[in-house]
């Protein structure tokens with residue numbers, strides 16, 4: 160996945176443990192299939208767990224994934 | 234909006250707000266509050282009283298002088314109700330807060346753990362699979378108390394926070410208010426959902442039929458937002474609100490579609506899945522973490538605010554499900570009687 164910017168501001172990426180990447184300052188996010196998704200909010204969350212139904216955005220499903228993993232390890 | 238109908242001696246004593254006089258009879262109201270010995274949390278009359286006193290700071294009432302907002306008598310009465318309300322909220326959440334306090338773990342981990350351990354009644358599942366059209370309308374009526382002023386209570390906290398915590402809160406709130414597009418404001422999206430479902434989306438239209446437990450959830454946010462002293466609780470409350478949103482909203486959207494309402498009606502819920510997946514991270518990892526590291530004295534209240542959000546949401550979910558499973562309306566007057574005509 161890559162992101163593109165048009166305006167002269169810096170793009171920052173913040174990693175959330177067991178969660179998404181927070182991206183600020185990007186204009187578009189281009190997914191694996193090459194489709195561009197417009198960024199319409201000040202900060203977007205990109206799915207890292209591969210289970211989101213709103214990919215490339217995170218939809219909170221990673222919490223279910225981590226909870227299942229926690230249960231398996233118990 | 235006009236001042237709501239009284240529900241008991243406290244709101245009865247507040248009817249004088251309708252008169253040209255901007256004061257209220259403090260002794261009269263405090264006596265009515267003191268004569269109520271069971272919890273205010275469960276009292277329709279007290280919660281409506283608090284709600285209308287707070288509402289003076291939001292949109293106000295057509296039949297109340299706007300100067301009443303800062304009338305010393307009105308503030309005195311509100312303070313009298315708030316002291317008991319806050320004490321009850323602290324008692325309600327004491328065990329949960331103590332369990333998470335003073336443990337050597339980052340505040341973000343403790344907050345996420347609080348959410349994932351929460352075992353509130355499963356309202357979202359019911360909405361997805363079973364809710365009827367009338368019950369959905371009732372749910373929207375309940376939710377309209379907060380959602381038509383969505384984000385406003387936490388915005389009070391902006392000037393009360395500093396540095397990184399303030400920046401994080403502003404980023405969330407800007408998005409809540411449509412990120413520069415009036416049509417995308419979350420309160421506007423909610424109003425559109427109400428309209429699509431044939432409901433009146435006028436601000437405050439249904440307050441007269443909403444039970445105290447739903448008003449209490451809104452009142453807690455106003456309490457936290459309006460007191461600088463409680464800024465930690467405002468931050469914690471918002472964090473819990475955002476972090477318990479994505480999965481339920483996905484189910485709500487599915488329920489709305491199951492009942493045959495289209496994408497326009499479901500859009501409010503769809504938007505919250507995407508937006509709150511961002512907001513929960515920003516609220517917990519950035520806003521609450523920054524606040525606790527910059528102002529460690531706020532830590533207990535961050536937990537208190539978060540636990541209050543979960544407790545009151547859980548209480549409301551339980552009451553709604555009890556009513557509906559028992560074949561009853563969850564409003565003070567059933568939806569059919571409210572139909573326009």
Ligand code: FES
Pocket residue numbers: 177178179205206207208209210211216217218219220221222
């Ligand atoms: S990282 Fe959140 S759903 Fe995948």
